[in-house]
Amino acid sequence: MRSGDSQKATNHNINSDLPERVRNINVDLSARLEKALEAKLAESEAEQWQSEMVPSFRTRR
Numbered sequence: 001m002r003s004g005d006s007q008k009a010t011n012h013n014i015n016s017d018l019p020e021r022v023r024n025i026n027v028d029l030s031a032r033l034e035k036a037l038e039a040k041l042a043e044s045e046a047e048q049w050q051s052e053m054v055p056s057f058r059t060r061r
Contacts, residue, residue, distance in 0.1 A: 022029045 019029060022032070
C-alpha cells in the first residue's frame with residue numbers, strides 16, 4: 001500500500017478453499033493480494049509508459 005493510503009473492505013470472488021488453505025500456512029491473504037495487485041499495476045503502468053514514450057525517443061534521433 002502506498003504511504004498515506006487508507007484501506008477499505010471489499011468483496012471479491014475467489015476459489016472457496018483458498019482462504020482456509022492460506023491461513024493454514026500462515027499467509028496474510030490481504031497483504032499478499034495487495035502486493036500482487038500493486039506489482040501487476042506497476043508492470044502495466046510501465047508497459048503503458050513504454051508504449052507512449054519509446055516512440056517519441058526514437059523520432060528525436
